[in-house]
Amino acid sequence: MKADAFSLPVDSGCAAPPTREVLRERGQREVFCGLTGIVWLHRKMQDAFFLVVGSRTCAHLLQSAAGVMIFAEPRFATAIIEERDLAGMADCHEELDRVVDRLLARRPEIKQLFLVGSCPSEVIKLDLGKAAERLGAKHAGQVRVLNYSGSGIETTFTEGEDACLASLVPAMPASAPDAAPALLMVGSLPDIVEDQFLRLFAQLGIENVGVLPARTADGLPAVGPNTRILLAQPFLGETAQALEARGAQRIDAPFPFGAEGTTAWLKAAAQAFGIDAKHANAVIAPGRERAKRALEHHREKLAGKRISFLPDSQLEVPLARFLATELGMQPVEVGTPYLNRKLVARDLEQLPQATRISEGQDVDRQLDRVRADRPDLTVCGLGLANPLEAEGLSTKWAIELVFSPIHGFEQAGDLAELFARPLRRRDVLQV
Numbered sequence: 001m002k003a004d005a006f007s008l009p010v011d012s013g014c015a016a017p018p019t020r021e022v023l024r025e026r027g028q029r030e031v032f033c034g035l036t037g038i039v040w041l042h043r044k045m046q047d048a049f050f051l052v053v054g055s056r057t058c059a060h061l062l063q064s065a066a067g068v069m070i071f072a073e074p075r076f077a078t079a080i081i082e083e084r085d086l087a088g089m090a091d092c093h094e095e096l097d098r099v100v101d102r103l104l105a106r107r108p109e110i111k112q113l114f115l116v117g118s119c120p121s122e123v124i125k126l127d128l129g130k131a132a133e134r135l136g137a138k139h140a141g142q143v144r145v146l147n148y149s150g151s152g153i154e155t156t157f158t159e160g161e162d163a164c165l166a167s168l169v170p171a172m173p174a175s176a177p178d179a180a181p182a183l184l185m186v187g188s189l190p191d192i193v194e195d196q197f198l199r200l201f202a203q204l205g206i207e208n209v210g211v212l213p214a215r216t217a218d219g220l221p222a223v224g225p226n227t228r229i230l231l232a233q234p235f236l237g238e239t240a241q242a243l244e245a246r247g248a249q250r251i252d253a254p255f256p257f258g259a260e261g262t263t264a265w266l267k268a269a270a271q272a273f274g275i276d277a278k279h280a281n282a283v284i285a286p287g288r289e290r291a292k293r294a295l296e297h298h299r300e301k302l303a304g305k306r307i308s309f310l311p312d313s314q315l316e317v318p319l320a321r322f323l324a325t326e327l328g329m330q331p332v333e334v335g336t337p338y339l340n341r342k343l344v345a346r347d348l349e350q351l352p353q354a355t356r357i358s359e360g361q362d363v364d365r366q367l368d369r370v371r372a373d374r375p376d377l378t379v380c381g382l383g384l385a386n387p388l389e390a391e392g393l394s395t396k397w398a399i400e401l402v403f404s405p406i407h408g409f410e411q412a413g414d415l416a417e418l419f420a421r422p423l424r425r426r427d428v429l430q431v
Helices: 035-044 055-066 092-106 117-121 128-138 160-173 191-204 236-243 258-272 276-300 316-327 364-372 382-390 414-427
Strands: 022-027 046-052 075-079 114-119 144-149 182-188 209-211 227-231 306-309 332-335 356-361 377-380 396-397
Touching: 022 276, 022 364, 035 046, 035 055, 035 160, 035 306, 035 377, 046 055, 046 092, 075 092, 092 114, 092 128, 117 382, 128 144, 128 182, 128 414, 144 160, 144 414, 160 209, 160 236, 182 191, 191 276, 227 236, 227 258, 227 396, 258 276, 258 316, 258 414, 276 316, 276 414, 306 316, 306 364, 306 414, 316 332, 316 414, 332 414, 364 382, 364 414, 382 396
Parallel strands: 022 356, 046 075, 046 114, 114 144, 182 209, 182 227, 306 332, 306 377, 332 356, 377 396
Antiparallel strands: none
16 A cells, blocks of 8 residues: 555545465463553643552552652552451452542542553452542542553553553543534543644644643543544554544544554545545655655664564554565564454565464464564563573564553654664674
8 A cells, every 4th residue: 555545534434454374373471561651641631640459569550661760759649458458357449449548638639540450450350430429429620530441461561552542532621513623632642742743734724723631630631533643653542433433433544653654644534524635645755754864764774674573562463564564574473462354454564475464372382483584683571582682683672662652743753663673783793
């Protein structure tokens, strides 16, 4: 597919996803849990607090992942489930109410409180939905109380953001029936990247643009049949469904990675809003050219190199598309925890037909395939990287692709650098 060619810019629900054989894996998994999403979400939503109802292990995970110093004042914490709670000797809801009351008395600036479920709270069947309703009524006018699950029992770590944003959708105000068309950009992005996209939308002439998640509680945008949603992240399936249930229509586009991916993403939005194609090209061209020049610097190192993705974040398909079409890499296997064909259709159709697509995880079988394929680079989780490096295989930590600014024109060169760096390191270390 050419970057300038578009069909069905707004998803009608009738387009059949591309047919492609997918290897489905069901076995041992190696991924972080959905609690990890709090690390970037609490930075994005400036007046929100995330209260995990879980164990000391949950608390240690968040402290380690976020790197918070002991004297810092973070906007997340863990209400630790003790042995008395597990034994039924204490009323967990009463205990939770006391924790929340103390928290809000100490932190009156908090306007959104997320009660986040964990593996322990789900195992003991603690109903955080009812707790959120009760506490929301108790503290009405002071704070909005929501809940979602960050449990890792059946999810991967980026699904924590999906569950969090989906919990916000019912709280979004309804747009007026006669309201002008509005664009809703969905997905947590670094502020600098979000601002870049908002400037481009303004230059295109799309004036009414909202963002989910909003930076503050009172900035939550309206949604309705006049809303067109543009996903910035490929792992937001539940959120997209919730928005569509409220009448919004999804704009079908590749994800904004690299020069061509970002161009196609922006042009899909422009076409959905009836923006003149010549004007759209004039607005997009400078950023696209900067991105292409930045990528050219890395193409010589990456072109022709073989790469495999082990399932981790659900970013795998659009990132593999970027590497294949814009940098000339050869994806051997693209594994993803969950393949939402509808959301990644435009990226999936651009992958080489020889690429092996796998969904889910069976660690031992996938490691056997990596050893047999011997790719130049393997993108995988932290727990698998060192063993593969010990076997002489170059690796890239998948989680770095989540924590780094990689979307859009200005970050295209930095994104390519993340893949080129391990190969340069290997060359330097070779004797």
